[in-house]
Amino acid sequence: MGLRERKKEKTRAAILDAALDLFLEQGYESTTVEQIAGAVEISPRTFFRYFTSKDHLVLWFHDHGEAIMLDALAERPHDEPPFASLMSGLRAVLADLEESTPEDVERFLKLRRLFERYPHLVGLSAARSAETQRRLAAEIAARRGTDPDEDQFAHLIVAFALSAMRVGMECPRNTTSMAEIKERMAQTLEMTERCLRPGWDQQP
Amino acid sequence: MGLRERKKEKTRAAILDAALDLFLEQGYESTTVEQIAGAVEISPRTFFRYFTSKDHLVLWFHDHGEAIMLDALAERPHDEPPFASLMSGLRAVLADLEESTPEDVERFLKLRRLFERYPHLVGLSAARSAETQRRLAAEIAARRGTDPDEDQFAHLIVAFALSAMRVGMECPRNTTSMAEIKERMAQTLEMTERCLRPGWDQQP
DNA sequence: TGACTTATGGCACACTGTGACAGTTCGATG
DNA sequence: CATCGAACTGTCACAGTGTGCCATAAGTCA
Numbered sequence: 177m178g179l180r181e182r183k184k185e186k187t188r189a190a191i192l193d194a195a196l197d198l199f200l201e202q203g204y205e206s207t208t209v210e211q212i213a214g215a216v217e218i219s220p221r222t223f224f225r226y227f228t229s230k231d232h233l234v235l236w237f238h239d240h241g242e243a244i245m246l247d248a249l250a251e252r253p254h255d256e257p258p259f260a261s262l263m264s265g266l267r268a269v270l271a272d273l274e275e276s277t278p279e280d281v282e283r284f285l286k287l288r289r290l291f292e293r294y295p296h297l298v299g300l301s302a303a304r305s306a307e308t309q310r311r312l313a314a315e316i317a318a319r320r321g322t323d324p325d326e327d328q329f330a331h332l333i334v335a336f337a338l339s340a341m342r343v344g345m346e347c348p349r350n351t352t353s354m355a356e357i358k359e360r361m362a363q364t365l366e367m368t369e370r371c372l373r374p375g376w377d378q379q380p
Numbered sequence: 381m382g383l384r385e386r387k388k389e390k391t392r393a394a395i396l397d398a399a400l401d402l403f404l405e406q407g408y409e410s411t412t413v414e415q416i417a418g419a420v421e422i423s424p425r426t427f428f429r430y431f432t433s434k435d436h437l438v439l440w441f442h443d444h445g446e447a448i449m450l451d452a453l454a455e456r457p458h459d460e461p462p463f464a465s466l467m468s469g470l471r472a473v474l475a476d477l478e479e480s481t482p483e484d485v486e487r488f489l490k491l492r493r494l495f496e497r498y499p500h501l502v503g504l505s506a507a508r509s510a511e512t513q514r515r516l517a518a519e520i521a522a523r524r525g526t527d528p529d530e531d532q533f534a535h536l537i538v539a540f541a542l543s544a545m546r547v548g549m550e551c552p553r554n555t556t557s558m559a560e561i562k563e564r565m566a567q568t569l570e571m572t573e574r575c576l577r578p579g580w581d582q583q584p
Numbered sequence: 585t586g587a588c589t590t591a592t593g594g595c596a597c598a599c600t601g602t603g604a605c606a607g608t609t610c611g612a613t614g
Numbered sequence: 615c616a617t618c619g620a621a622c623t624g625t626c627a628c629a630g631t632g633t634g635c636c637a638t639a640a641g642t643c644a
Binding site: 209 | 629630631632633640641642
């Protein structure tokens, strides 16, 4: 990995950290891109080369999680019941949190506080989830041998799985330690599985 | 109803219709608020007094549906299983479509075409759904006698119900007639109910 | 070192959204 | 029907986001 790439990664992290701190200090709306750029001593123009938008700053975790999920899903046998594959993808995201650096854990916790304080940011994440859902549904439909534009059931399976993840991420609020959050999220996943009829995801 | 209110309602509808047509003709992004305002001969400033944002134009159905759902929910007995109450709320939204004027049906179909053509608009709707979910979860938590910030299960119940609605709304694509759409949405709701374990929503 | 690629900064610009103020239209009341 | 107050509208100025373009600086490789 060359100097260039390392430097870019450093800048990226610096922008993220500065932004999270500013958001928590003085609010999301009242923090401008100009301020963030100023804090890391880059031009606003450059900011937009690292993050496509201000909103994108709070979506980095979602994007990261989606990538992990798609990877994990690809490794599951195609004849596994689809919901089981998705749940193991979600557990891969949780497992990844275990291996994160302390810096990333810190960012994750700040992000979570941000979501609690500014609920409308949850909406941004939900919007991204809708895209994720399309991608995952396309993959599930492929395994079911159906047309992703027609197969409501594939979409429903994915929607259930992502619901579990989203609920686990956002609720309960006021959870401070990483260990606790992971524990509660794992519980939510199990709770979700218990709600569903055994074998429900294997119908045509 | 006075002249003033009628005129306002007329302007509102005119903006909506002009916007939907422009979006379908020349694309969502490439249509500016100035163009929409020009088409109805109002100032751009006035546009923002009718719709808080450009995005808000494509959320009017969601807002309408949410209002109906909350009303319908309020009329359900508090000891009914929560998921059943929510599903009857969703069916109230479908029933409302039956009673809509031809103009509203036309708008609904245009909106749906718009969502198919520009998938990122689905994200806007999903973002709004996140807020709806919070409100509904608060109501369900109240009925369960729990703290809405802590009760993951209440959030999960709502998430499942809204998943059903969203899947029914967006999938299958390329459905042209209103009757067909309603039929498919009703099917999706039933499908969702069949996926869940009987009595699943009555645990503590 | 020199040539090549890539990142950065600065500039101009289009667009969304808001506050403030002035002018207009509508509704109610006598 | 005249008039006063309330609500609606347009104009202007402005902050903020996001993008295209071009010149310059920095990293990469021979």
